[in-house]
Amino acid sequence: NQTLKKIKPMKLISSLIFFLLISIPHSSPTPTKSRKRTQIHKPCKTLTFYFHDILFNGHNSKNATSAIVGTPPWGNTTTLANQNHFGDVVVFDDPITLDNNLHSHPVGRAQGFYIYDRKEIFTSWFAFSFVFNSTIHKGTINFAGADPLMNKTRDISVIGGTGDFFMTRGVATLSTDAFEGEVYFRLRVEINLYECW
Numbered sequence: 001n002q003t004l005k006k007i008k009p010m011k012l013i014s015s016l017i018f019f020l021l022i023s024i025p026h027s028s029p030t031p032t033k034s035r036k037r038t039q040i041h042k043p044c045k046t047l048t049f050y051f052h053d054i055l056f057n058g059h060n061s062k063n064a065t066s067a068i069v070g071t072p073p074w075g076n077t078t079t080l081a082n083q084n085h086f087g088d089v090v091v092f093d094d095p096i097t098l099d100n101n102l103h104s105h106p107v108g109r110a111q112g113f114y115i116y117d118r119k120e121i122f123t124s125w126f127a128f129s130f131v132f133n134s135t136i137h138k139g140t141i142n143f144a145g146a147d148p149l150m151n152k153t154r155d156i157s158v159i160g161g162t163g164d165f166f167m168t169r170g171v172a173t174l175s176t177d178a179f180e181g182e183v184y185f186r187l188r189v190e191i192n193l194y195e196c197w
Contacts (some may be wrong), residue, residue, distance in 0.1 A: 043170060044196035049130065049189050050177060051094045051110040052102045055080075057183055066092035069113075080182050084123070085116035096130055100177050100186060108132035114147065123148045126156060130189075132163070139163015141191065143172055158193060169195040 056064035058078035068077045070089030075081030081088050091113045095106035112128025123146065130141045140163065145156030158170040170193035178186040 041194055043192035043194055045168075045191075045193040047191040047193075049096045049098065049107070049191070050100045050186055051096045051130075051189065052184070052186050053092055053094045053110075054184050055090065055182065060183070065094045066090050081116070083119045084121065086119040088116045090114050092128070096132075100188070102186070107134040107136055112143075121148070122150055137164050139165050141165045141168065147174060149176070158191060165193075166197045167195065168193050168197065 052065070054060065054063055054065045056067040056078065067090065068075075068080065068088055069091050070087070071077055072081055072087030074083075075088060092110065094110040095102075096108040096110050097104040097106055109131045110128055111131055112126065114124045114126045114128075117123060117125050125145070126147050127144045129143070132138055132140065139161060141161045142159050143156050144159050147154050147156065152175060154174045155171050156174060158168060158172055161168040170191060172192075173190045175188045175190075176185060177188040178184070
């Protein structure tokens with residue numbers, strides 16, 4: 001009888017361990033870092049827009065869509081500073097179009113700011129949103145990142161969105177499509193979204 005009493009608890013513990021092992025869900029192994037790097041990621045959505053920036057120069061307040069709101073001591077708010085415009089902060093509210101014609105019907109507004117952030121190289125840092133309110137799109141796409149202006153193309157991050165672009169993320173490739181002195185520039189924005197809800 002003593003032997004039977006010892007066997008029953010052992011059998012019960014063994015059965016319990018076996019039951020726990022088979023009931024725990026097994027997850028598939030995660031890919032290694034080297035495998036992740038070799039995977040080709042395809043965007044879930046691609047979009048192309050143009051936005052048109054007309055900088056206030058002291059004489060064009062009726063059609064200006066951007067203005068210098070911060071400047072270094074050697075600059076002023078109507079002319080971009082010397083030394084690659086270092087220290088200038090520009091706020092903008094630019095029209096977004098589907099083609100590169102400034103007079104095309106806008107599908108939204110590009111709203112945000114850019115900062116010229118280096119003395120040695122002509123470069124800036126962007127933080128802005130595409131704000132849509134058209135029959136095509138509603139909501140926003142939000143962007144942030146460095147813009148080395150002398151490069152033909154530059155990538156910045158898509159960091160979120162609302163409406164049709166709720167919680168979206170991806171990469172936007174900027175290219176300067178037109179440039180007229182220091183008053184007007186047009187950017188082509190190719191957006192590749194990798195998280196679409």
